[in-house]
Amino acid sequence: MDVPYQIALWGVRLAFLVVLYVFLIRAFGSLWRALRTEAELAARPALAYLVVQRTHAQGPRAGERLPLRTISSLGRDAGNDVVVNDEAASARHATVTLSDGAWWLEDQGSTNGTLLNGQRIVRRERLRDGDIVEIGRVGLRFEAAA
Amino acid sequence: MVARMRPAFRGTELGLIFWVALLVGLGFLAVIGAGASALQASSLIVPATFVAVAVALHLFLAVRGSRGDQLLLPLALGLTAIGLVMVERLAPPVLLLQQLTWTVVAAGAFVAATLIPRDLTVLARYKYSWALAGIALLASPLLPVIGRELNGARIWIGLGDLLNFQPAEAVKILLVIFFASYLEENRELLASAPARRLGSVVPPLAYLVPIVLMWVLAMGVMVLQKDLGATLIFFGIFLAMIYLATGRATYALTGVVLLLAGGSLAARVFAHVGARIDVWLAPFSDELRFGAGYQLVQGLFALGNGGLLGAGLGNGMPDRIPVVWSDFVFAAFTEEVGFIGAIGLLALYLVLVFRGMSIALRAPTPFLQLLAAGLSFGLAFQTLVIVGGNAKLIPLTGVTLPFLSYGGSSLVTNFVIIALLIRVSDITVRVRGG
Numbered sequence: 001m002d003v004p005y006q007i008a009l010w011g012v013r014l015a016f017l018v019v020l021y022v023f024l025i026r027a028f029g030s031l032w033r034a035l036r037t038e039a040e041l042a043a044r045p046a047l048a049y050l051v052v053q054r055t056h057a058q059g060p061r062a063g064e065r066l067p068l069r070t071i072s073s074l075g076r077d078a079g080n081d082v083v084v085n086d087e088a089a090s091a092r093h094a095t096v097t098l099s100d101g102a103w104w105l106e107d108q109g110s111t112n113g114t115l116l117n118g119q120r121i122v123r124r125e126r127l128r129d130g131d132i133v134e135i136g137r138v139g140l141r142f143e144a145a146a
Numbered sequence: 147m148v149a150r151m152r153p154a155f156r157g158t159e160l161g162l163i164f165w166v167a168l169l170v171g172l173g174f175l176a177v178i179g180a181g182a183s184a185l186q187a188s189s190l191i192v193p194a195t196f197v198a199v200a201v202a203l204h205l206f207l208a209v210r211g212s213r214g215d216q217l218l219l220p221l222a223l224g225l226t227a228i229g230l231v232m233v234e235r236l237a238p239p240v241l242l243l244q245q246l247t248w249t250v251v252a253a254g255a256f257v258a259a260t261l262i263p264r265d266l267t268v269l270a271r272y273k274y275s276w277a278l279a280g281i282a283l284l285a286s287p288l289l290p291v292i293g294r295e296l297n298g299a300r301i302w303i304g305l306g307d308l309l310n311f312q313p314a315e316a317v318k319i320l321l322v323i324f325f326a327s328y329l330e331e332n333r334e335l336l337a338s339a340p341a342r343r344l345g346s347v348v349p350p351l352a353y354l355v356p357i358v359l360m361w362v363l364a365m366g367v368m369v370l371q372k373d374l375g376a377t378l379i380f381f382g383i384f385l386a387m388i389y390l391a392t393g394r395a396t397y398a399l400t401g402v403v404l405l406l407a408g409g410s411l412a413a414r415v416f417a418h419v420g421a422r423i424d425v426w427l428a429p430f431s432d433e434l435r436f437g438a439g440y441q442l443v444q445g446l447f448a449l450g451n452g453g454l455l456g457a458g459l460g461n462g463m464p465d466r467i468p469v470v471w472s473d474f475v476f477a478a479f480t481e482e483v484g485f486i487g488a489i490g491l492l493a494l495y496l497v498l499v500f501r502g503m504s505i506a507l508r509a510p511t512p513f514l515q516l517l518a519a520g521l522s523f524g525l526a527f528q529t530l531v532i533v534g535g536n537a538k539l540i541p542l543t544g545v546t547l548p549f550l551s552y553g554g555s556s557l558v559t560n561f562v563i564i565a566l567l568i569r570v571s572d573i574t575v576r577v578r579g580g
Contacts (some may be wrong), residue, residue: 009179013458016172017483020490023165027497030158034504037361063389070579071510078393083504091333092512 047145048103050082050096053132054139059085066140070098074135075108088112088136096127096142102143103127112136154211159204162220166227167197173231173459174319180460181384192246196230199253206257207568214572221498222482222564224250225549226557228491233552236464236478237471241552248554252561259565263574264567270513272531273327280320281363283313288370301373312555314367315546316378318383318524325384326516337391356380360384364410367398372418375545379528381405386523388518437504441467445474445536445563448481456484471552476536492533495548499526505571518570521563 046067052060060066060083072081075093084093090110097104106124107114115134116125127133131142170193178189178244200223207219226249233245262268269276287300289291294302295389329336329552367373385401412419421438429439429446444467464470464478471478480488504521509515525548532551535542546556 009176009460010458012172012176012179013460016169016176016459017487017490019165019169019172020228020487023162023220024490024493024497025168026162026165026219027217027494030162031497031501077512079515089307 045135045145047098048096049143049145050133050140051143052138053141054134054137056086056137059138065143068096068098068103072096073108075110084135084138084140086136089138093135103142105131105133105142110135152211153209154207154213156204156208156212156216159207159216160198162217163200163204163223165242166200166220166224169224170196170227172229173227174234176459177231177235178460180458192230192234192242193227195246196227196249199250201254203216203256207260210260212260212568212572214570215501216569217501218498218564218568218571221494221501222549222561225491225494225498229475229550229557230481230550231459232475232550233471235460235482236475237552239522241471244554245552245557248557251554252557253265255558255566256561259562261485262569266514266517266569268559269323269517270327270330273324276320277324280317283320283383284317284367286313301376301406305485312553314371314560315555315559316430317376318379319441319559319566321380322383322387322517322524325387326513326520329387329516330512333391336388336394336397352485358453361401361408369412369416372416372545374419374422374541375531375543378405378543379545382527382531383520383524386527387520390519391512391516422541422543426538430540441469441474442538442542444468445477446538448474448477449537452484452488454485455552456482456487459483472546473532473542473551474536475547475550475552476533479550492529495526495529499523499529502567505567507576508574509570510574510577514570514573521566525560525563 023105034109036096047070048068049065050068051063052066055062066082069081073092073095074080074082074084074085075091076084076089077091080092082096090108090112092108093110094105094107094114097106103126104124105114105116105121105127107121113120115121115132116127117132118134129142129144133140133142153364171190174190174193186336203223207214230242230245230249233242286303288294289303290301293300294304301312301314303313360381364377364384365425367377367380373572381401385398389395389398389400409419413423414420425434425442428434429442431439434440435443448462448464448467449464457464459482462478462481464474464481467474467477476488476491479491499522502518502525506515506518506522509518528545528548531540531543532545532547534540535545546553548560549557
């Protein structure tokens with residue numbers, strides 16, 4: 001085979017590697033941007049908080065402000081947005097959601113129930129600033145940000 | 147349902163698919179250009195068809211209005227593109243057309259998996275049916291008429307000469323679905339610390355039932371079907387998922403001990419297992435170099451021959467490795483594109499798995515989390531097992547390099563995995579917003 005053909009062939013081989021890396025770098029770039037957006041979202045002030053009122057040795061610290069998202073899960077499991085470490089708490093105990101401009105508390109079929117201002121809730125209940133949510137031995141005060 | 151159909155602009159995905167198209171074009175050009183025959187228009191039919199399939203899948207997701215991940219599909223397609231280039235390079239021409247056909251079938255499976263109703267809970271609801279279907283599929287190669295034995299392993303089903311399917315690949319997904327829903331239900335029990343007696347670190351018997359059952363199943367696969375690779379993958383996925391669900395290292399450690407015990411026993415009892423271990427320990431020994439160890443030895447020479455920049459795509463000597471297109475694609479690829487290319491390839495897998503794991507972390511329910519994590523771990527583990535096998539890091543087992551190796555069952559399965567991961571991220575975006 002003649003020399004120009006060989007040079008062209010090596011050009012194609014090199015271009016293959018270059019394109020492989022361009023593809024890789026663009027994929028990495030997209031990954032990086034996604035991670036940064038996520039970090040920025042996490043840094044934004046929360047819409048509302050649950051402030052720990054009553055707790056025990058293994059539970060969350062008293063006075064701690066736990067940030068809430070538009071949908072937050074509460075429970076003993078480490079995968080929850082708000083982890084309530086208490087023997088009486090179920091793995092997925094309750095959820096707090098923001099919808100139709102209001103905050104709502106809902107029990108997720110927990111074994112020992114969720115208390116709102118001392119009353120065990122049955123279905124979805126509206127949450128107002130200063131309400132007390134109780135899960136097991138842990139008491140949390142709801143605090144809307146705005 | 148109507149709102150879901152509103153089309154979505156998936157710019158990142160489309161942009162990346164452009165580079166995939168360029169990659170497959172250049173790859174075919176390099177391989178065909180290095181060959182003896184002149185470049186013809188007909189030889190570009192395969193890459194052209196592939197690009198058409200890629201764009202069609204992108205448009206399908208866009209028209210359906212998927213708000214799921216935009217990186218997974220291009221990454222899977224990029225790896226498939228390299229796979230097609232390598233099949234063109236390494237395998238007899240008839241296999242290239244078969245692989246292209248399988249790519250189209252895989253795209254169809256991708257579309258079908260995307261259409262699974264809404265929140266995928268249908269998968270969790272019928273978990274025992276999925277598990278039974280999985281075991282039935284797994285056992286199907288043992289049946290008389292449709293079962294096939296190829297290269298010493300009875301792991302194929304097929305009708306006629308074509309269309310051999312390896313059910314163990316599809317079983318992988320069914321098992322992950324079953325584990326995810328089983329563990330979601332039972333992780334309370336499994337994770338709860340049993341009363342610690344003095345010096346007792348092993349959980350009581352009841353907690354060990356699932357792990358022992360799974361071990362029996364895995365060993366059954368090894369003994370009856372002689373499929374070491376599937377044994378390792380199934381058991382690895384199971385251990386990873388039980389650890390993810392419970393956070394208890396005891397399970398993982400118990401499992402590894404059980405696997406090692408089973409493995410070393412099998413190596414003594416079964417000749418085909420023992421042979422793999424011998425080859426792994428000393429492939430260059432006088433008895434093995436030109437015998438059972440020949441494939442691995444040639445593969446190692448290919449890896450070393452690649453050097454930093456490789457021999458150039460189409461310029462290596464992959465013919466020296468027997469059945470190179472199925473078990474040794476990684477070694478052949480590394481010989482021709484060198485260390486640089488091999489690192490680039492592994493980095494693609496890294497991004498893919500990282501992305502899958504981030505989807506798992508963000509998923510709204512434990513079932514979806516475990517599903518995404520199990521599927522991603524399966525891809526990562528399988529890549530490790532075959533690349534490690536090529537590099538003589540661990541004994542060689544015949545599993546496919548995801549998306550790259552010649553083989554239809556594997557390609558179809560992996561595209562379904564990608565579809566499921568995209569679905570999980572789509573659900574996450576819809577539930578969490580943003």
